[in-house]
Amino acid sequence: GAGVSQSPRYKVAKRGQDVALRCDPISGHVSLFWYQQALGQGPEFLTYFQNEAQLDKSGLPSDRFFAERPEGSVSTLKIQRTQQEDSAVYLCASSLELGTWAYEQYFGPGTRLTVT
C-alpha cells in the first residue's frame, strides 16, 4: 500500500519568504507527527495531531511555524518569514494507533528546505 508522501521533496526559499510543506499520511492513520532534522542530527519533534486536533505543539521553534490538519488526513506545515536556521529536512510520520508512544511511526521521505 501507499506510504507517507510529502511534497515538495526539495524547496529553496529566499530569506523572508513563506513556505508550505505538505504531508499525506497513510490512509486511516489517526496520528500524525512533524519532525525537523538538521544536517547530521536525529529528527526532533515539532508537533503532533490526533485526527484534526493538534494536541502537542511544544516542539515548534517559534511562532513563525504553524501546522494544520483540518480534515484529519492531509497536513500542512507552514513557515513564515523563513530564516537560514530553518534550513533542514522536515519529516512527516503517521501512526495507526491513538496510543502514540507505544507504536511505530511510519515516515515519509521528507522535504529538504534550503533558505538562502
Next chain:
Amino acid sequence: AQKVTQAQTEISVVEKEDVTLDCVYETRDTTYYLFWYKQPPSGELVFLIRRNSFDEQNEISGRYSWNFQKSTSSFNFTITASQVVDSAVYFCALSVTGANNLFFGTGTRLTVIP
C-alpha cells in the same frame, strides 16, 4: 528528561563483516519503548524494531539482532555478514508513557565497502 546517545558517528566495514551499533538511553520512566530506524540515502526512515521495557529478550530477524540490557541502559544492534545495501544512517529512538513523540539519537552512519 529523555536522552538517547549513539556514540559512534560513523562506522566503515568490509562486506561480510559483522558490525554492532551502540545505543545508550536515559529515562526515569519505568515503562518505555525503544526503536531502531534505518535511513537510507533516499531519506525515508524505515522502522526496524520496537522493544518494550519489560521484555529483555534478545531478538533476531535474519541478519539483524538486538541486545537489550536494562542494567546498562543499552539497546545495541548487530548486523551479521553485512552487505552493501546495509549502508545507511541508523537511528535509535525512545518513547515514554504519555509522550507524543520519539526521542532520537544522533545516528550512526554505516558504510559497507564491497
